[in-house]
Amino acid sequence: MGRQGFSTLVMVFFVWNSMLSISCANKSDPQTSDHSLAVEEAQYWIDQNQPDRAIEILSPLLSTPDSDAAERIRLTLASAYVSRSGVDLVQLIAVIKKSREFSSEIGTNISDVESKVLQYIGANPDLADSREVFLVLIQVYRTIFTIIETVELLEQFPTANPGQQPDLQQAIRILRESPTPLSNGSVLYRGMLRFIDFQMNLKSQKYFSSIQICKITRDSFFSELKRVENDFVGILEDLEQGLTKPKDQSRIRNFKTQVQEELNKIYSQSFHEQELYEIQLSLNRWLSPDGEGLCP
């Protein structure tokens, strides 16, 4: 190789390096691309009903420092556990739709009846005394239907498969342990998962266990009630942050305040032993499967 050949090789080397650095200047960070691919692959396995593989892929990446990918990894990993628990959140869409249709349907029906009866009363002065009674009846009617509507909606909420609740709780734990604040949508997701967990705890009588073994005391009753309060208020706080419309936030905030005020009234009561016994009997009957109660 002569001098000319060597100088050609040197030129080629420098040109190659400069072309690579110029033409590939906009390539994305390889680590971000790897994490995005891992999330996509994990979502694929969740869609194929193989959440274990998704958990295997994403668990090692949970402590990633990349803030853009970190929330995505955390959310997808949590959803893999939710998938493994058997919770199908697509059912939520039907619940949302039904809640909008049902509320407006009942509201319209009651308003129609109300206006017709009020018109009739207005046309018959001898019925004027019945007006107040009638308005109270309408209010009771609305309350009963709201309760029925709420219970029907709660029945349709998705739940986990029997024995798989620990996976749902692991998903909630992953979302609670985020080192950086989650987006509003992610907080709403966490709130919904906590509500499903809460509902399952109520149905499976995980609260008020001291009542079930017939050993209620004032302290044990208040401590169980506090546990229910903490779980429920935590859900309301997630919903308040997750729903960004001021009207929704204000509604939840007011409800939270109302619940806490009612509970504070209970905490300030000094219950006698007989009163505690009555409470235990009532709750015991309510919680036991046949309604007869477990305690003598």
Place this chain on the structure above:
Amino acid sequence: MSLMVSWAVRVVMLLWAISSCWATAQMTNNHSIKGPVPLELRQMILGGTCQVLFTSEAGLPCHPAALAREKQNTFASQIYLGEHYDRVNGYRKDIENKNELGLVEKLFEETEPLHVRVGSALWVKSPVVSVAYVPLHVSYYSDFRNRAYPEVDLKILVERSVQIQGAHSVDLAQSQLLLGLQMRGVDRQTLFQNVALFDVLSDPKILQIETHESLFLEPGVIWIHESSWQPRVSLMAQNLQVYQSGAQPPAALAGNYFDLGSGFSVPMSYGQLDLGVNYRNDPQIEEFSERIRFGTGYNLGLMNANFSIGVDQWAIGVSTSFLSARTGVAFFQDNVTGWDGTRETKQTVTLEFGLVF
């Protein structure tokens, strides 16, 4: 000599470096929605190969230069409907009315992937110029993922457009050179987003329905050898945007490309049979094999049949005319390969109705 070699090496390395960067560019899905919207079922079936297949007298040429081969003036109106067009019509209304919550409820009930195209077009053509008006074209693509954290990948396009084609032919020795220019003005509403249910419930305004208007100029040329087989080569630049207003178009709709095609006509006693191949040089299509498509068209009297095939995709359709009425049906199949290597097949059917005068 060594100077030439060194420059040749530099050029080769430059091309290699650039192409390997393009190879990492984001790949679009198989349902390419860039470029002109199809005005009829034949154009949907054939894709890029439509530019070198001349087997439809009633149809509008995909390549503007092919207009120079027209023998008479024609007026036509067409409507084509994919399956589930009624659902897509609901989405279109929600998009036009910016009803985000209504759209969310419908979108997240769609748990199977869905691809639908619906459209209508009116055109008039002569051997020199054609004008086409598309009052409505809707392309809807959705892919639902993850029932434990519901997400939808959406590509919804609602388009109105006007297209003008002009052509001129130049006679050469034993061949013809056809020159054409297509001008396309579009008004689009788009919703191209990956949307999570809980993000939308938290704030419905994150659904970004955007509007933009664009003007494209698309030149093309066809060379035909005047023999019994009529071998031809075509070249057309597409999606060359010269004006744009409103929101920035989504990346899947942006970027120009060119189609390079070759074809011939088989001399037959009955009817006309054309065969062709098209190469689409689009940087957004990563795999080389996915840029190539083969197509064929056969015309016999009132009947026109078309077939095209590419990697992982094929389509077949037939249309017939009676007096002024025209009707057609087409079948499309796409094969999608999952992460674990398994292949899944998506099939759709589209119908067409029209009038030709």
